[in-house]
Amino acid sequence: MSKMNIQKTILNYKNQIAFLSLFLIVIAFSGHYLLGLEKLSQIALMIASIIGIIPIAIQAYQSIRVKVISIDVLVTIAVIGAFVIKNYEESAIVTFLFLFGSYLEKKTLNKTRSAIKELTEMAPETALKKMSDGMYQEVSINLVEVGDFLQVKTGSKVPVDGKVIEGEGSIDEASITGESVPVNKKQSDHVFAGTILENGTLHIIAEKVGEDTTFGKIIELVESAQDSKSEAERFIDKFSTFYTPLVLVLAIIVYLIWQDIELAITILVLGCPGALVIGVPVSNVAGIGNGAKQGILLKGSEVIHDFSKIDTIVFDKTGTLTIGKPVVSSVEYYGADLKKTLGYLYSIEKESLHPLAKAILDYIGEPATNYRVLKNEVVKGGGIIADIEGIRIVVGNQKLMIDEHIELDQKMLEDIKNFELKGHSIVLTAVDNELELLMCIKDQIRPDVKKQLDQLRKQGAKNLIILSGDNQGTVGLVSKELGMTEAYGNMLPEDKQAFIKKLQREHKIVAFVGDGINDSPSLATAQVGIAMGNGTDVAIETGDVVLMNSDISKLPHAFGLAKATARNMKQNIGIAIGVVLWLIISLLFSEWMNMSIGMLVHEASILIVILNGMRLLKYKRKPTIRWKSSI
Incomplete structure (x- = not known):
């Protein structure tokens, strides 16, 4: 097995290594405090330190190869230093905390999205094509060309974009327009690939096939929008670009001045921000846990960060602001x-x-x-x-x-x-x-939706906009009734996506709320895509936030929770950095600070950030105070 494969295998088992390290630490403390087996305790801590540092050291090596001094580098040096001076307890706990923090964050961030796969599976695979003998034969969609004559029967998907030349039927076009009301199609009307013929029989001529169809473009739009989204970067990685070299340089300077290797290693140990490692993930987990209890799914820390800064919310109309059943x-x-x-x-x-x-x-x-x-x-x-x-x-x-x-x-x-x-x-x-x-x-407007929109405005959403495939007259009336900022009708999926990109070019931070397959490109393009839980699986997979049971009343809670969670993260970061700075300053300019006291303070700071993060589990949106007129 090559060196790269070995490294990859070890990193794949990083979570298992973290929990094995925890198991060994528990054995060590049990052996020391309960059984008095000091040797067993030392051996268990040594093994926990060694196996725990391996994946961290690999990541440190990989970052150094690309000329980046990451937090992994600092942790690796600190753990090796603690191990060298035989402080096995510190080295074992530091490695576990780092690995466990990484596990918690990845658990919330790495939500696999299968939107592209699901969209592809929903695309028609076969078509009834008119052959040279005048009979219709089922063929692969890849064998259909522009100008071919096709037959679509009741319950079948329309295989291409085309024009009806014979027959009549009712088509569910929700996959394209998002509108739940079926559309009657007759001779000379246009039909779209991926839509479903609910009744009747149609004979059509193919005008667009494959990737050129409207449905094919939706798939392409979702794919390109998702590719344009960068992967979530942890704050500590960004912070480490200047923090890690600073601590390393400080440790070297201290060693050169005082020629005290233990003091230098102690700086590295105290400078290892354990509270910072765990603080952000615990805020994420608590915020996400609160949302789950309220029927809200928040997909990771980057989503929470972006959602907390939203100033513009764009809504699809049907099934989102309205019930979707005429x-x-x-x-x-x-x-x-x-x-x-x-x-x-x-x-x-x-x-x-x-x-x-x-x-x-x-x-x-x-x-x-x-x-x-x-x-x-x-x-x-x-x-x-x-x-x-x-x-x-x-x-x-x-x-x-x-x-x-x-x-x-x-x-x-x-x-x-x-x-x-x-x-x-x-x-x-x-x-x-x-x-x-x-x-x-x-189509009826959802109950109390106006009250929820008013709450969103109070929370900082300055612009509330409707984009819909419905006619402009109906969209305008819904907008007027709800007091929206802007409203646009007769919009296809690509029009909605283009409008969102326009808002982003104007430096607005945009959230899009929708529920249909046609909404997928917009959900993927917006900084935050908010999917209604009763919508399509594709919309839910593409969305960053999901309102379960399509309860629009949960949106203000989700918005407020994102803001509270983002604040909580900043608080934990401030606590973690403040403690580290205080420890190092105390170590250099006082006589009482040592590694043991520093370790105790480290553990206390970790407990503080965990308790601070846990407060989010009890977060409740403050009710709106309504002043009554005395007139």
Whole structure:
């Protein structure tokens, strides 16, 4: 086995070495204090020191090779020095603390993300291609070229970006637009790879294939955004760039002046910041533990650091600010026999592929009478014209009513205008050329979401922005109701990602909140991606913060917790550095400081930073104080 392979193998078992070192330290202390076996204690501490220093020394060697004096170098020299002067207790404990601190941090930082793999698996692998004999045959997606004729059946994924040349069906485009309402597709309409045909059969011509499809671009965008994110760097590595050489130089100077090797080694031992090694990870673990209890997943210290500095939060609308399930919100009746009109509408919508049909059916429920629809004509962009028992029924929008010469009086026109201004989708029903029913359908805003947004503003999120694939009118109304800073509709995944990059160029620190596959590029591009827990697995894997059960009310707690955790880290860093400076100054300019006292202070400082970090487990967001007007 080569030297590099041996080093790699040892580093792979670094966590096991840390816990073996702890086991030996426990044996040593038990042997010394409980059994009085001094020799056993010394041997156990020596072995713990030797096995513990090996992975640290390897890392020190690797950093020196690239001309970096890391904290590993300082720890290695200090442990070897303590071992040389036979202070095995110090050498064993220092190695364990360093390895254990590394273990805690990596446990929280190294969250494997499988977003690319999952996206790739969700991409269609086969397609029904029209062959030279006119028959359709299932082939690998790699064999499909631009211009090929393809068939898509109910329940299948659309294999390419293309145009419908024959057939009609309802497609779930959530993977592209993020909108939960299925879209009806007919001849000449465009379809996208990765979307799902819920019902019907479509014949399409391929216009974009493979990586050129919209879905393929989403995969590429997520990959490039994740590659652009640097790996989390520990503070102590950055700090060591000047701290480690300073301690080494100080130890050398002391030795040259006083010719006291023990004093020089003691400086290295006291200068080894054990509290610094453990302080940051314990803050992370406590903060992450608090979040987990509240249904919040924070993926590592870098996420916490970035999240605490956020000044701009961008929201996807559907499934994030809104529930994502359209419902009938208002109804106006104009006719005399409303029961029969609802029966007609139910019978027609039951056979309909219209995206809003389910909301209508849910509202009406099973009527007493089901009518047989003799004729059912779908009018593109308008609605449906049906014949029931010789009675002409027209269901659709205002334009269809005008085209079919159905008279709308002043009140009806005012009702339509008022509801549209409030962001409703309007479905009108006319019976024998008389308008009988107006039905309003709307996606509901999540309860108390405005209160949560107000709290985010108070916590420092200056800009709250909506980006959505929905139409601008609806997005604008939601924005106005919630008091958002900006709102933009009709946005595809690449548009959202480009907008976030624009904000970042303006030096804003951006968090993006979303739940769909289409949100993955934005989740990966933003400094902090916040995924709703009930969203897709890809969105969750790509996100840095996950709100379990899609509870938007947890977002202010998560934001406040990140700020508290970042503060706690700084406090622990300050304590650790302050203790080390005080120890070294006391060693050089007092008579009472020695290695034993220094060791005791070290252990006390470690306990202090651990207890300080543990305070985060009890963190609760302070309730907002609301002042009541006396007027």
